[in-house]
Structures are given as structure tokens and as C-alpha cells.
Amino acid sequence: MPAHRSGIDRRLLLRSVLATGAALGLSSCAAVKTAGPSLAADAALPQAVPTGTSLSIASGLGTTQLELQLSGLIEKLPFQVPSWPNLSAGPDVLAGFRAGSVELAVNAGIPPIEAHNQGYDTRIVAINQTRTPTYVFATKPHSTIESVDDFRGKNLAFSQGQAQGVVLLRALQKAGITEKEVHLVALTSDQFLVALEAGQVDIAPLPVSQLPNYLNSYGKDGAHSIDTEVVDFLTLLWAPAPILANEAKAAAIAAFVPIWAQAVVWVYENPASWEQNYYVKSQDISLAQAQQVVKLTPKPWFPTSWDAAISWEKQTADLLAQGGFIKPFDASALFDRRFEGLAAAAVPAAYRS
Numbered sequence: 001m002p003a004h005r006s007g008i009d010r011r012l013l014l015r016s017v018l019a020t021g022a023a024l025g026l027s028s029c030a031a032v033k034t035a036g037p038s039l040a041a042d043a044a045l046p047q048a049v050p051t052g053t054s055l056s057i058a059s060g061l062g063t064t065q066l067e068l069q070l071s072g073l074i075e076k077l078p079f080q081v082p083s084w085p086n087l088s089a090g091p092d093v094l095a096g097f098r099a100g101s102v103e104l105a106v107n108a109g110i111p112p113i114e115a116h117n118q119g120y121d122t123r124i125v126a127i128n129q130t131r132t133p134t135y136v137f138a139t140k141p142h143s144t145i146e147s148v149d150d151f152r153g154k155n156l157a158f159s160q161g162q163a164q165g166v167v168l169l170r171a172l173q174k175a176g177i178t179e180k181e182v183h184l185v186a187l188t189s190d191q192f193l194v195a196l197e198a199g200q201v202d203i204a205p206l207p208v209s210q211l212p213n214y215l216n217s218y219g220k221d222g223a224h225s226i227d228t229e230v231v232d233f234l235t236l237l238w239a240p241a242p243i244l245a246n247e248a249k250a251a252a253i254a255a256f257v258p259i260w261a262q263a264v265v266w267v268y269e270n271p272a273s274w275e276q277n278y279y280v281k282s283q284d285i286s287l288a289q290a291q292q293v294v295k296l297t298p299k300p301w302f303p304t305s306w307d308a309a310i311s312w313e314k315q316t317a318d319l320l321a322q323g324g325f326i327k328p329f330d331a332s333a334l335f336d337r338r339f340e341g342l343a344a345a346a347v348p349a350a351y352r353s
Contacts, residue, residue: 060088
């Protein structure tokens, strides 16, 4: 069943269409190009990164690059990073992959599923498991909605190719609500706030980092949050299959995975630095708000086994297929298990699961 575009402002739809067209145009005129020895999908990962190797890594809102800079771990990268494209939303990262401007990215579990649905071959190379909610449902101003049960018949912001979309579908499933009982308004996540503020959707799933600012602005007008136990289980590193088929690039990614995991742990263990250098300086929010957001940040967990992550990804793909959003497939094919355990082995036991 396709998502309904009911009750949404025409300007938002136009913006979405233009963005999609731009991404498609970009992907049609460029493709992933690699040079150097090829590497079979079942070959052992190379142990050394050849001199002169480079890797373009998406750094959504600058977070990945800043994590490495603040922790000092950026100095340990055994390859060059010619660019850190500021891309975080799954559809934008996928467009970057297609264009050859991004070779590795951090996202949630849904973008690799959507990439497969669009016929683009990618692989997951690292996993950070999340055990507490990282998205909260926010209401429009003057809303009387108090629980997920009240979502029936309402306009719900929905992004098929992003984590927020799956969080919404899982919440509806848990409440016993079918897609036919709601109006799914197709948007990208960067449009959610605008749609909420204008009252064009009744509900949108927002990252916990956005919630304080939104409620500070509209809480006095009756906007509020609805907490659930729905968890977006996976934060992951993923890359195009052609990149992993390049021996030098695969070596660089294998070297990056442990450093990335260590940087994530460093940020968790140094909240004051992250509050000041990221939220206050780059996101323009107060220190008090930054501290509030950081308190909601879940502890990182890097699994030694990917079995639970694969099971979760398969459940997600099945849920999307049941709703008619994608064609059924075995999501275990998205995981490159040669990288399994690299992240966990690089962090203290307290951060392994």
C-alpha cells in the first residue's frame, strides 16, 4: 500500500519532488568508480591499507568528522579522507553513493533496505545496537492526541527510506493499527518539523535531539511528546558493494571500523565536550538543552555477533513488505560478515554485547 499524500502543503511536496529529481539526475550522470586490484565478496579482508588510498565518508551534520577530531582518533586514519560530505538522511546518502561522492556512511537500518528495493547493491560493515528509544513522537500544536491508540484517522509524517518511517510502522503494529486506518503523509525527515509547526501533520517522529527545541517553541501552544518503547535498534556503517570489491577501499574500511567505534565510545564518555563543541557551537542550542539531549543519548553497544542485528533487519524488511512498501527479500544478504566483530574487538568490554 503506498503512502498517502493527504493534507500536506503543496510547497512541501514540490520541495520533495525537486530534491528527488536532483538526486536522480545526479545518479544518472555519475557512478561509483574504483581503481586497483579487485576483491571477491568471499575473500579475506586485506590487512594493510595501500599508500595513497582515499575514502570519502559522509559526516551527517558534521558528527562523524567531529567525533574523530575531538577524540584525536582522526590522526590514526591510515588513509586520506578527501571529503566529508554533510549527508545524513538515508535518501541523500544513497544519492551520494550513486554519484560516487560518498563511499562510506553512518545510518540506521532502513536505508540499506531501501537501497536494495531500488536495485542498488550495498553492504553493512559495522553495527552499533541501540537499546533505548532515539525517536519520540511529537504532536502538532493544540493537539489532543495522548497515545499511539489515538493515531487512527490522523495524518502521520512518514518517510519510507528512513529510520523514522520504520519507527512509526513498528509503533502502529504494536498498537494493532493498520496502515489503512491512518493517513501516511510522504515526506523526508527534514520536512517533519515544518509540517508539524504548520499543523499539516498531526504526528511526526522526531530525534530526541530535536525535541527540546520544538517543545520550547510550541509546548505553550499544546504541542507535546508521546513516549513509546519502540527502539530503532541499529546504527550502522554501510558502503556500496563496488567499493568493497576494491581491495584498497575494503582495507581502508576495515581499518576505519575500529576507529569509528572507539570515537563513538569517546563521545559517550566525554559528554561535556560533546555538549559544548557539537550542540552549543554547531547546533546553536543552549548548554542546558544540550545537557538534556545528551542525557537521552543511549550507551553504545557493539555486538560480537550480528545475529540479533540480522534478525532485526529481516523483521524490518518483512514489515515493509507486508505493507506493500518494498518487494520481499532476505535482508541477511545486506550484511558483509567479514567485518563482524571488528568494532566490538576495538572497544572495552563494557561496550560489547
